[in-house]
Amino acid sequence: MAVSTLKGRSLLSLRDFSAAEITELLEHAGDLKERAARGEHPPVLAGRNIALIFLKPSCRTRVSFVVAATQSGAHPEVFGREDIRFGIKESVRDIARVFGRVFDGVMFRGFEHGTVAEFAEYAGVPVWNGLCDSYHPTQVLADLLTLRESFGELAGLPVTYVGDGRNNTATTLAIAAAKLGLDLRILAPEQLRPTPGLVADLLAEAESDQARITVTSDPTAALRGSAAVYGDVWVSMGEEDRTAERIALLRDLKVTAGLMARTGRADTVYLHCLPAFHGLDTETAIDHPDICEVDDEVFEGPQSRVFDQSENRMHTAKALMQLTVAG
Numbered sequence: 293m294a295v296s297t298l299k300g301r302s303l304l305s306l307r308d309f310s311a312a313e314i315t316e317l318l319e320h321a322g323d324l325k326e327r328a329a330r331g332e333h334p335p336v337l338a339g340r341n342i343a344l345i346f347l348k349p350s351c352r353t354r355v356s357f358v359v360a361a362t363q364s365g366a367h368p369e370v371f372g373r374e375d376i377r378f379g380i381k382e383s384v385r386d387i388a389r390v391f392g393r394v395f396d397g398v399m400f401r402g403f404e405h406g407t408v409a410e411f412a413e414y415a416g417v418p419v420w421n422g423l424c425d426s427y428h429p430t431q432v433l434a435d436l437l438t439l440r441e442s443f444g445e446l447a448g449l450p451v452t453y454v455g456d457g458r459n460n461t462a463t464t465l466a467i468a469a470a471k472l473g474l475d476l477r478i479l480a481p482e483q484l485r486p487t488p489g490l491v492a493d494l495l496a497e498a499e500s501d502q503a504r505i506t507v508t509s510d511p512t513a514a515l516r517g518s519a520a521v522y523g524d525v526w527v528s529m530g531e532e533d534r535t536a537e538r539i540a541l542l543r544d545l546k547v548t549a550g551l552m553a554r555t556g557r558a559d560t561v562y563l564h565c566l567p568a569f570h571g572l573d574t575e576t577a578i579d580h581p582d583i584c585e586v587d588d589e590v591f592e593g594p595q596s597r598v599f600d601q602s603e604n605r606m607h608t609a610k611a612l613m614q615l616t617v618a619g
Contacts, residue, residue, distance in 0.1 A: 299619030302412045302419040303612060304405070305427045306467040311499040314471055318437050321604070321611035325437075328363070328607070335365025336614045340396040344370045344422075347378070347402035348529060352566060352605050353422045353430065357399050360610035366396070366617075378407065388414035397617045399430075399609075403530070418616040420609075425530075428460040431565050432468050433612065434604035435522070438597050441604075442561050443519055447473035448502040452518040452555075454545050455585060456484045456538070457507060461524050461565050466494055466505050473500030478507045479514035481541045511545075515554040522563040523547050523586050539582045547586040552595060562590050564598045 298313055306314065327334070342361045346354065354370065361368035378384050384407055391398055392415035400408045401422035412419035422430055436446065443449055451469075453462050457480030466486065469476035478486065491505050508514050515521070526538040545551075552560060569584040570591035590596065 296615045296619045298615040299617075300418060301616050303429055303616070304409055304412055304419070304421045306429045306432060306464055306471060307497075308429075309471075311471045314433070314436070314468075317433065317608070317611050317615060318440060320615060321433070321437050321607045322440070324610050324614075325604070325607040333363040333365075336618050337361065337396070338365035340364075340366040340617060341394065342366045342368045342613065342617075343391055343395040343398045344368055345376060345398060345400045345402070346371065346422075347373050347400075347407075348423060349373075350401055350423065352602055353399070353401055356430075356605035356609045357422070357613075360606050360613060364610055364614055366613070369395075378402075384410045385414040387411070389416070392416040397613055418613075420612060420616070423460065426460055426463065427467075428464045428565070430605065430609060430612065431461060432464040433608040434601050435465070435563060435565070436468060436472070437604045437608055438563065438601045439520060441600070442559075442597060447500055448475055449520075450475040450477065450518045451520045451522060452477045452479055452514050453522045453524075454479045454514075454547060454551075455524045455526060455542060456480065456528070457486050458484055459524065459528050461522075462486065463490070465522065466491065469505050470494040470498040470503045471500070473498075473502035475502070475504040476506070477514040477518065478505070479509070479511060479545060480507065481509055481545075483541060511551065511554060515551070516556060518555045518560060519557065520561050520563050521547060521552060521555065523568065524565055525567065525569060526583060526585050535580055535583065539580065542585070543582055546584065547590050549587065549589050549593075552590055560595060561597045562586070562593075562595045563601055564591070564596075566598060566602060568598065 388411040397418045399420045399422045405424045405426040457478040526542045570586045
C-alpha cells in the first residue's frame with residue numbers, strides 16, 4: 293500500500309488538506325469505525341508518543357484524542373494550561389522544539405491561531421489544531437463523517453449553519469464547503485456574518501464546482517431543502533461578557549421543531565459541535581434562561597445526530613493521527 297500524502301503533515305486548518313486528502317481521511321475514519329465495532333483496533337502507532345496540549349479545556353477533544361491514541365497503540369500524555377506557560381516562562385518556539393524531540397505528534401488546543409502555527413513551524417512533527425479562535429478542523433472532520441453516514445455524497449448537500457457566522461466552526465464549515473462542494477447556508481444576523489472577503493476568497497479557491505456559500509438573515513432562503521441544520525453556542529469561550537448582546541441578536545434563531553420543519557424535508561438532521569445549551573440544567577443556563585440555542589425537543593429528538601458527531605470525533609482523530617504519523 294502506498295504511503296499517504298498526509299504523512300508528516302500538520303493540520304492547522306482544513307485549507308492545509310486537499311479535497312482528495314480530506315476524502316481519504318474520512319474514508320479511513322469510516323473503515324476504522326467499522327473495525328472498532330468488531331472489536332478490532334490495529335496498533336498502527338505502537339511505540340509512538342502523542343502530546344495533547346490544552347490551553348482551553350475540552351470534554352470531546354480530550355476523550356477523543358486519548359482514546360484514539362490508545363486504541364492505535366500510542367501513549368497519550370495530557371498537558372494543561374498550568375503545565376506549560378507559553379510566553380511566560382518559556383517561548384512557544386522553545387517549547388515546540390522540546391516537544392518535537394520527544395513526541396511523534398502533538399494536538400494543540402488554544403487561543404490565537406498564530407500560536408499553534410508557530411508551534412507547528414518549530415516542532416518538526418505533525419501538529420493538529422484541536423481548536424483555536426479562528427478554526428476548528430478536527431470538529432468539522434467529524435461533522436463531515438456524520439453527514440456522509442447520513443446522506444452519502446457530500447457534493448451538493450445543502451447544510452444550514454444557524455448562529456454566529458463568524459466563529460471558528462462556521463469558518464471551518466465554509467472551508468469544507470469550498471473543498472468538498474457543500475451547499476452551505478449561513479443564517480446569521482448582519483452583525484455576526486463572516487466577512488464578504490472571506491467568502492469570496494474561499495469560493496475563488498473552491499475545488500468543487502458544486503461549492504456554494506450563502507450568507508443570509510432570511511430563514512426561508514437558508515432553510516428551504518436543507519439536509520442538515522447545524523447549531524452552535526451563541527457565546528464562544530472567552531466572550532462571556534457579551535452574553536446579553538448575543539441573546540438579543542440570536543434569540544429569534546433558536547432551533548425549534550418549527551424551524552426544523554421549514555426545511556420541507558422529513559430526513560433533515562440536527563447537528564451541534566457541543567457543548568450545547570438546550571435546557572435549564574447548567575449554571576450558565578440558569579443564570580441566563582434565554583441563552584438556549586436549541587429546544588430539548590430537537591436536541592433529544594429523532595433528528596438529532598449530535599452524539600454521532602461526538603463519537604466521530606474519536607474516529608476522525610484516530611484516522612488523522614494514523615495517516616499523518618504513520619502514513
